Every structure is written in C-alpha cells, then in structure tokens.
Amino acid sequence: MRSFGSKSLSVLALAAQVTGLGVEKRGFDVFQYVDPFIGTSNGGHVFPGATLPFGMAKAVADIDDPNEKQGGFASGDSDITGFSHMHDSGTGGSPSLGNFPFFPQSGCPEDLVDNCFFTKTDRASKRINGTAEAHPGYFAVSLNTSIHTEMTVSNHTALYRLTFSKNATTAQNTPLPSSPLILFDLTDLPDSRINGSIAVDEKTGRITGNGTFSPSFGLGTYDLHFCADFSGAAIRDTGVFMNNRAGSQPKSLRAVQNGNSPPTPAGAWTQFKEPANDQLLVRVGVSFISVEKACNNAQTEIPEFDFDKVLQSAEDAWRDKLSVLEIDATGVSEELQTIFWSGVYRAMISPQDYTGENPLWESDEPYYDSYYCIWDSARSIHPLLTLLDPHSQTLMVRSLIDIYRHEGKLPDCRMSLCKGYTQGGSNADIVLADAYLKNITEGVDWETGYEAVVSDAEDEPVDWAVEGRGGLASWKSLGYIPTDDFDPSGGGGLFTRSISRTVEYAYNDFCIAEMAKGLGKTADAEKYLARSNNWKNMYKADQKSYVNGSNAYPDSTVDSGFVGFLQPRYLNGTFGYQDPSFCSPLLSFTSCYLNPDGHETYEGSSWLYTFFVPQDMSSLITTLGGPTSFVSRLTYLHTSGLLYIGDEQAFLPVFQFHYAGRPALSALTSHSYIPSQFNTSVSGLAGNDDSGAMGSFIALSMLGLWPVPGQDVYLITPPYFPSISLTNRQTGKTATVRNVGFDAGYENLYIQSATLNGKPWTKNWLDHSFWLEGGTLELVLGKNESLWGTTDGDLPPSSSGGW
Numbered sequence: 001m002r003s004f005g006s007k008s009l010s011v012l013a014l015a016a017q018v019t020g021l022g023v024e025k026r027g028f029d030v031f032q033y034v035d036p037f038i039g040t041s042n043g044g045h046v047f048p049g050a051t052l053p054f055g056m057a058k059a060v061a062d063i064d065d066p067n068e069k070q071g072g073f074a075s076g077d078s079d080i081t082g083f084s085h086m087h088d089s090g091t092g093g094s095p096s097l098g099n100f101p102f103f104p105q106s107g108c109p110e111d112l113v114d115n116c117f118f119t120k121t122d123r124a125s126k127r128i129n130g131t132a133e134a135h136p137g138y139f140a141v142s143l144n145t146s147i148h149t150e151m152t153v154s155n156h157t158a159l160y161r162l163t164f165s166k167n168a169t170t171a172q173n174t175p176l177p178s179s180p181l182i183l184f185d186l187t188d189l190p191d192s193r194i195n196g197s198i199a200v201d202e203k204t205g206r207i208t209g210n211g212t213f214s215p216s217f218g219l220g221t222y223d224l225h226f227c228a229d230f231s232g233a234a235i236r237d238t239g240v241f242m243n244n245r246a247g248s249q250p251k252s253l254r255a256v257q258n259g260n261s262p263p264t265p266a267g268a269w270t271q272f273k274e275p276a277n278d279q280l281l282v283r284v285g286v287s288f289i290s291v292e293k294a295c296n297n298a299q300t301e302i303p304e305f306d307f308d309k310v311l312q313s314a315e316d317a318w319r320d321k322l323s324v325l326e327i328d329a330t331g332v333s334e335e336l337q338t339i340f341w342s343g344v345y346r347a348m349i350s351p352q353d354y355t356g357e358n359p360l361w362e363s364d365e366p367y368y369d370s371y372y373c374i375w376d377s378a379r380s381i382h383p384l385l386t387l388l389d390p391h392s393q394t395l396m397v398r399s400l401i402d403i404y405r406h407e408g409k410l411p412d413c414r415m416s417l418c419k420g421y422t423q424g425g426s427n428a429d430i431v432l433a434d435a436y437l438k439n440i441t442e443g444v445d446w447e448t449g450y451e452a453v454v455s456d457a458e459d460e461p462v463d464w465a466v467e468g469r470g471g472l473a474s475w476k477s478l479g480y481i482p483t484d485d486f487d488p489s490g491g492g493g494l495f496t497r498s499i500s501r502t503v504e505y506a507y508n509d510f511c512i513a514e515m516a517k518g519l520g521k522t523a524d525a526e527k528y529l530a531r532s533n534n535w536k537n538m539y540k541a542d543q544k545s546y547v548n549g550s551n552a553y554p555d556s557t558v559d560s561g562f563v564g565f566l567q568p569r570y571l572n573g574t575f576g577y578q579d580p581s582f583c584s585p586l587l588s589f590t591s592c593y594l595n596p597d598g599h600e601t602y603e604g605s606s607w608l609y610t611f612f613v614p615q616d617m618s619s620l621i622t623t624l625g626g627p628t629s630f631v632s633r634l635t636y637l638h639t640s641g642l643l644y645i646g647d648e649q650a651f652l653p654v655f656q657f658h659y660a661g662r663p664a665l666s667a668l669t670s671h672s673y674i675p676s677q678f679n680t681s682v683s684g685l686a687g688n689d690d691s692g693a694m695g696s697f698i699a700l701s702m703l704g705l706w707p708v709p710g711q712d713v714y715l716i717t718p719p720y721f722p723s724i725s726l727t728n729r730q731t732g733k734t735a736t737v738r739n740v741g742f743d744a745g746y747e748n749l750y751i752q753s754a755t756l757n758g759k760p761w762t763k764n765w766l767d768h769s770f771w772l773e774g775g776t777l778e779l780v781l782g783k784n785e786s787l788w789g790t791t792d793g794d795l796p797p798s799s800s801g802g803w
C-alpha cells in the first residue's frame, strides 16, 4: 500500500555502486547496524520509537505534521505535541493510534497552572536538532523547553524518563519555577476520539482514563484504557483541563461526542514539587480491557520504575530475536550492513501481540493485531518471520484462524481490534498456505484453517470491503470478475479493480489447492487448481501498449512493442480497454487506490499485474511468447519507469527471471533497487514501509533466497554478503549460504555453479527443508552469466508442469 499523494521517483540505477569501508567482524554489535530513523521522512511513516519485538506498547514523541505523523515521530523539524504509548509503523491511510499522549512542562509561567500550555496547538514545541536518538528498545529527544525525554517499554507499558533543567525559561527568557506539570490528553494522532473519560488521584497523582477511537484504515471503533503513575518528586497539585483552561477541581471529567472536529481538548494533570535529582519517571500501562488491567499491566511489568533495567530487557529481547542470523560481512560497506539489519528490525515491529487484551471474544488462542495490511505483508513479512521466528509466525497463524472462528472471516487487514479494508484478494489465504507448507504446525488447527480459506473462496460476505471476496457468483460461473459485474449479494465493496482482483483471487485459489492437496482433499485440490487458471480469462492476446515516451516527446507515446495484456472484460464476454500503463508511474500513478473511479487495477498497472501468475509462470511465459520475449518484457517493466518498487506487488517480479532460466538477471535486478531505492537516509525507502514490508524485501533480497509467497519455493540469488547463516528455532539446525569468489563491488554477481552439502545443485531454487534441516549451499560466483540454473529441469515448479 502507499499513501495518497504523488512521490518523486528517482531513475533506476542499473547497477549498484557500492562504496564504503569494510568492517571487521570482531566486536560485532548488531545495534550498531540498526538505524530506526530510516524511513522517518518523505512518507516512509516508520515508527522509530521504543518497542519490543511485536510488542503492544510502542512509545515515541508525536509530531504535528499531518503528512508525516503516521508513525508518531518523523525526522525534520515539525513540532512535538506529546508522547504516546501505542503506534503502528509504516502505514498509509490516516495516522494510527497515538492515544493518551502526555506532555511535560518544567513549570508554569508565574507559577499559575492556568498559564501552562494545554492544547496540542499551544504546547507544540520544537525538538532540539540532533538530539533524537534511537536504538531497539530506546528513543530519546530533547525539547526546546529544556526537557530531555527518554523512553523504553515492556510489552504493555511505556516507561519515560524526563530530565528537567533548573534554569528552564519561557520563550521570553523569563525563568520558570522548578515545579513540573505533566498533562495527559484524551486524544490520539488522527483526532478520532468519540468519547473519553479521565481522572486523577490527588494523593498519588495517578492519572487513569479511557476513550473510544476510530481505526485508521478500517471500520468501527475501539475502546482503550490507560493508567499513568509517576516517580521522582512529591505531588504538589492535581486537576483537569478543558480547552486551554485548567483547574484543581474537579478531579475527573468526561468528554462525549459533541460533533467538534478535532474533538474538544480535554485531560488531566499532575503537578510536582521540584524533583530530587531533576528527573521524573512516568509509567504508562495500556489495555484494551479496562483501566484496572492497564494498571495491573504496568505494576506487573515495571514494578520498580527502574528505567535501565526495563531498557536492558528490551535490548536483550531484540538481541535474542536478531541472533538467529549470523552474517559474515567482510568487505561489505557499513551502509549496506545498516540497510540490511534495519530492514530485519523493521519487519519485527508488527503484527502486535495483543494476547490477553482482546475484549471481543473469550479464547485461549493467541491474539495478534495490526495486520496492516496482509495484502502487503503476505508477500514477504510473513515468509521472513517463518524463517527468523517460526514460533511467532505460528502464534500469528493461530490468531488469524481464531479471528476467522469469531468474526466469520479471515482479515485482509486489521488494526486496533477493527476490520481493515481489503485491497484485492483474500490474501490471508497466501499466509496460511505459506505457513502450512513450511512446518508451522505447533498447536495450529489446520482443519479450521482450511475451512477459513474455503470460506473466502465460496461464501461472499455482504461487506467484502473488509473481508472475503466480492463477485463470487461471477467468479464461479464466468471465471473472472466482470468489470461491469452484477453482484447484488455483496453491496459493501467498491466495484473497481476487476483485473487485479481476478489475478489475486486466482492465486488465492491456488494456495487453497495446495492446502487441499496436503490435507488429502483431492477433489477440492482439483477444483481450486482449475480456478487458479482464471487469470487467463482477462488476458487479451492482441492488446498493444503504447508507453509515454516523455523523454523525447513529452506528449507522445511510443509502441512498447509488447503485445498481450490483462484487460477489462464485461459480463457479456467482450473486452473493454484500460491503457496497460494506466496506474503506473508513467500514467495516472496516484489514481488507483480504494477510490470509486474506474480503474481495473489497484496501485499498479496492467503491465505489472500481467506478471502476477506465481502459480503458473510456465504458462504465462508461453502465453507471452516464450522465454526470450518474456525476459525482454520483464526487463522493460523494470527499466522503463513502469514499475515502482515502493508497492509490494513489485517484489516478486524482481526475481521472476528465474522462471525463464535467467537467474542471473534476478540478481542484477535486485542490485538495481538496493541500495539505490533503499538506503540509510531518513528518506531511505520507497513508498510507505507498510509495517516493515519494505524492510522484509530488503532482508530477503540481501539474504539471497527469495521466498515465493504461498509456495515452498525459494529462488536462489547470491547473498549480498560473503556468507549468511540462519539457525532455525524449531529444529536448532543451521543453514548457511556461502559465496565463493564474493566481491563487495558486486561484479561477481552471477552463479557459475552451486553445491548443496557438497553435492552439485543445479536447480535455481530450493525448498524449506534447507532451512529446517540445515546444511550449506555454496555458490561459486563469476563476472558473467553462466549456464547454471538455466535449463528446463532447473526451473521452479509451475502448476501446469505436473504440480
């Protein structure tokens, strides 16, 4: 997914120019290579704050720039309006979460509470340039009000350490009294509060509250609760505020939906006497269940306000997660190592573990949330998690199946306990099949998992905007989603994207066929395999594509020379027309979101979607005129400006050269995007990070084995390092991929020969047993393309080839 608004695109570099000093392995500290600020500018929307892997508490300073605040904080110099405890990372849509921010002030001018700043607008403060600092589990930034803020987290609790200066002044340089005031605001990042309630305890200063809010890319509302305690100074006074007026009576207030947008500022505050050592600790527990649970979470997880101890366990949790990978990076630039490790890190921020925090149903199953969105994450995040953290992936799969049990459908997107919008197919089918094929078994009820994917394929929900699929009657009778579909049984979805939905539904059905086969449901396997051929029904063999030749003649077009594209098709069987480059960066790139206007592809062109036949690339290649023609077409896609790597459908085509017997070109193409489109600058990623989707693309590309999502297939390209090793946490076995003849300038990019555990390996792909059983894949590299992996017998499987 990418957010609305145009993006400037830089021209593709054909080969990566890699510079930088090599590093030595000794004294390796992985945190040195994790930069949480990558993607915190220019629409990356990355959350750079403190979180545990998949943790629910995510603490960071929130800014006020409406285009950049999706993840809370962003680089640049926008003002900070508060510090809040829950976030999503890298999302498009509107900003997410950021509920109940607090804001500290050193003292109130003239020592009058009413003179402190209460509303977001009034209190917005500049950061001090260069003070923002972050590593896994930690975030810090200084405000221009002479307050230094630091934060760390446990699973459901944020802990903040505030350091005040004795000589803080007002903007007019009048000294402020040393009597800090901390307010909590009944708001969230998107200003979506509907109802809210807050109270302060005059003895302890504890502030508790709740609110009803809206999700950022979905339907309905959610209730959230918090519980804040303080340590480090004696309580001086307490009270509430509304708008910019505050008083020490009453001690609680209730805000109801009054139609104001943004909602009326309201909250509570605690004022302190001078802190003993200039520091105050603020502990904020959060819960979707109740205030009591929020307090209990905080007390249980962080009983002692020991900042360094909490930070240490957060750091330990991250080091442990990352320790499954061992990389020999001899000669590889610091830049590329940072790109890699930061990508791995970002892929483990979400989905978020809300187990025990789900008020919607009683269950002993795990509950994860912030699947934001599966349309994005199915393609690389979940396959990556299966490798790095199969236990968490197992819990996520169980949670998806439990969502099906209680909501009636798998989600395609979900955040804040609400159903999120579906962008194309029912792509949880891909996640489930991928897991099913890769030994994700522990406690997974695969019969119910299978029932869930079949429900996607068979039973159309009324509101297919948020679950399942639309157009199923036509899908079953005609074998495609007609562009003018008649679908009276489902009024909820937008009647657009008929092409992209058709190819996604076809692939979803293939994934169901794989599961059916594994579960011994032969008739189902045949049925869904047949339906997976439906992509052909929207293929128009004589369709040409004239592409905007804007370089030479801005207003004219040139014949791309390629014939045969997916095209709109009506109920009566005749084809319509959508320019094959429409929705690409070359033509109306930003017109193809979930908007109701006529566009039959989603966030990408027919050019791109015509390649989306992962189940049967062999037939696609034949359809498109054979391997040579296919390779020129795929090369054209990558070099003409038609493809934007910032949208997740672009990932697989980087590696699809494998299917035409040209694995060398996949390696070359991967290097054309990394590092040119993914680097260590704050704007160093294409599009939105989408909960780490871009990070996972980087991680998997650089590891060198690209998983075809939903299949037990990894396409082999050389790792970006001399060698990589991954220890599987299910089996304890270590798999190593070693490059022989590695050069850090990436001229030796092409595999000449390969051995697996000492025996020749000629296939250009392998399966998950490599990771489970361990072993060594050795790749001999050279400067020129070789015959390795090029013959028919070397190619990855296709459904038409005896699957």
Ligand SMILES: *[C@@H]1O[C@H](CO)[C@@H](O)[C@H](O)[C@H]1NC(C)=O
Residues within 6 Å of the ligand: 075, 076, 077, 129
């Ligand atoms: C802080 O940095 C931003 C760029 O991130 C710059 O625009 C701004 O002028 C700087 N402010 C100061 C006070 O140096």
Ligand SMILES: *[C@@H]1O[C@H](CO)[C@@H](O)[C@H](O)[C@H]1NC(C)=O
Residues within 6 Å of the ligand: 079, 124, 125, 126, 144, 145, 169, 170, 171
């Ligand atoms: C801090 O920054 C804000 C926002 O620019 C400004 O209004 C305020 O006066 C500044 N405060 C101080 C103490 O400089």
Ligand SMILES: *[C@@H]1O[C@H](CO)[C@@H](O)[C@H](O)[C@H]1NC(C)=O
Residues within 6 Å of the ligand: 052, 154, 155, 313, 314, 317, 353
């Ligand atoms: C956070 O929760 C996870 C999953 O329940 C658990 O394994 C982990 O130990 C917890 N981490 C901390 C630091 O408490």
Ligand SMILES: *[C@@H]1O[C@H](CO)[C@@H](O)[C@H](O)[C@H]1NC(C)=O
Residues within 6 Å of the ligand: 165, 166, 167
């Ligand atoms: C307090 O202000 C004095 C000068 O007014 C300055 O020298 C000193 O560095 C300041 N102290 C802090 C902690 O900011």
Ligand SMILES: *[C@@H]1O[C@H](CO)[C@@H](O)[C@H](O)[C@H]1NC(C)=O
Residues within 6 Å of the ligand: 194, 195, 212, 221, 256, 257
């Ligand atoms: C908000 O509160 C009002 C008054 O208590 C109630 O009628 C309404 O249902 C609440 N709205 C939501 C979305 O909870």
Ligand SMILES: *[C@@H]1O[C@H](CO)[C@@H](O)[C@H](O)[C@H]1NC(C)=O
Residues within 6 Å of the ligand: 196, 197, 209, 210, 211, 212, 223
């Ligand atoms: C929020 O708290 C108030 C006061 O305790 C309570 O009346 C209200 O029901 C709570 N609302 C929710 C959504 O939990």
Ligand SMILES: *[C@@H]1O[C@H](CO)[C@@H](O)[C@H](O)[C@H]1NC(C)=O
Residues within 6 Å of the ligand: 548, 549, 550, 554, 555, 556, 557, 587
């Ligand atoms: C070609 O691109 C230019 C510049 O973006 C645009 O003004 C023009 O309308 C395009 N022409 C066609 C036929 O797409």
Ligand SMILES: *[C@@H]1O[C@H](CO)[C@@H](O)[C@H](O)[C@H]1NC(C)=O
Residues within 6 Å of the ligand: 484, 570, 571, 572, 573, 574
């Ligand atoms: C088929 O339907 C389309 C869309 O309604 C219409 O434009 C076209 O003329 C029809 N073709 C035939 C042969 O009926």
Ligand SMILES: *[C@@H]1O[C@H](CO)[C@@H](O)[C@H](O)[C@H]1NC(C)=O
Residues within 6 Å of the ligand: 010, 675, 676, 677, 678, 679, 680, 681, 683, 684, 685, 686
């Ligand atoms: C870094 O990545 C961004 C986002 O893709 C890109 O716009 C920029 O050109 C890249 N910078 C460099 C120096 O390659």
Ligand SMILES: *[C@@H]1O[C@H](CO)[C@@H](O)[C@H](O)[C@H]1NC(C)=O
Residues within 6 Å of the ligand: 439, 441, 442, 730, 731, 772, 773
């Ligand atoms: C599959 O995973 C389980 C743990 O979930 C493990 O015990 C078993 O060894 C794995 N099976 C294979 C074939 O690797």
Ligand SMILES: *[C@@H]1O[C@H](CO)[C@@H](O)[C@H](O)[C@H]1NC(C)=O
Residues within 6 Å of the ligand: 783, 784
């Ligand atoms: C590699 O290819 C280049 C030209 O494509 C050729 O000049 C060179 O001899 C080849 N090198 C080897 C080792 O085959």
